[in-house]
Each structure stands twice: as structure tokens, then as C-alpha cells.
Amino acid sequence: MGFGTVNKIILIYDKPFWNKNLEDIYPIWPTESTEKMYESLKHDNFDLESRWSEDICTICPTFNQKNALIAWIAGNHYHERLTNEQVKVECTKILKKFLGRDDIPQPVDIKRSNWNSNKFFKGSYSYYAYGTSSNDIQRIAEPIKIKNKTLIHFAGEATHESFYSTVHGAYLTGIREANRIISETNKSS
Numbered sequence: 001m002g003f004g005t006v007n008k009i010i011l012i013y014d015k016p017f018w019n020k021n022l023e024d025i026y027p028i029w030p031t032e033s034t035e036k037m038y039e040s041l042k043h044d045n046f047d048l049e050s051r052w053s054e055d056i057c058t059i060c061p062t063f064n065q066k067n068a069l070i071a072w073i074a075g076n077h078y079h080e081r082l083t084n085e086q087v088k089v090e091c092t093k094i095l096k097k098f099l100g101r102d103d104i105p106q107p108v109d110i111k112r113s114n115w116n117s118n119k120f121f122k123g124s125y126s127y128y129a130y131g132t133s134s135n136d137i138q139r140i141a142e143p144i145k146i147k148n149k150t151l152i153h154f155a156g157e158a159t160h161e162s163f164y165s166t167v168h169g170a171y172l173t174g175i176r177e178a179n180r181i182i183s184e185t186n187k188s189s
Contacts, residue, residue: 002129126158
């Protein structure tokens, strides 16, 4: 089982510069060859300092704030080391490149998650790594018992066999463990 990072970079502007019908921007970076593409995916010989932004997979408008865009960046967490100013500049370059416009302003502010560098989280989602099986997920979901008495229950997206990496997986496992606690409590009453 693996553990990775997905972060959001919220770009806040004085006013929207984009068309009100904009849904999503999916930056697709050209590669010189299939070999180069796999090299960049593995980040072997990949200059993260100058190319971290190539891991931004989507930029989309928000539903509740008309003057903001959200950039989603998956896997790579190099940007967590950068200043807000450096991130603003790079995100503006990406928008100019993929919208084909030079008149795009820099955001007035940004808000961003830093899941990987947060000492309490060190990432944001689980995934099936090479060699992972459903037995691994079942094993980490098992409560810890001593002398047939359950001491610790485990819930969270990483403990759901089908919906790992998702909020609904975390929610469903919370319900699963609550039901398990209720059942155990009723048995001991």
C-alpha cells in the first residue's frame, strides 16, 4: 500500500479574467518520446525545481468564489518548499501558456494545502502500490484486541477496500467502525 499527496493551490484574483463558461483546464505537456514521458512520470532525471508545475493536472473555477481558480497538483510536493510569490509566478506562466494569452494577471493572493510537509499528515491519500492486495487493506482495518477486548478501531479511506483514496471511503469506514463499537457494546451489556 502506498501513501501519496494531492494538494490544492487556490489562486485568488481581483476579478475573473476567464470566460464565465470555463469548466476546467487540463495542462498536457508535450514529450519528445514515450521514453521521456515515462522518465517524467517517474521523476527520474526530472528537474523538480524548474518543472514541478508540470504535475498540475487541473485548473478549474470554484463554485462559490467567482474570482478564484483551483489548481490541483498530484504526486509532486516540491511546491510546498516555495514561497507564495514563486508559486503565483509559476501558476501565471501555466495559465498564459495553456490559455494562449499574455494578458493574464498574477493572483493577488493564494491559499494552498501542504499535506506532505505537515508533520501530522505527511501526505493525503492511500493507493494500491505495486504488490498491494486487498489483504493488506483488511489487515490495517482490523481492530487491535487484547484478551478478546477491542482497544483500538481503525477507520479512514486507507481502510476501505473499494473506496481508498476518497472522502466517501473515509466516511463509510467511520460508519463501519461506529457500528462495530455499538455491536460490541451491546454484546457486553
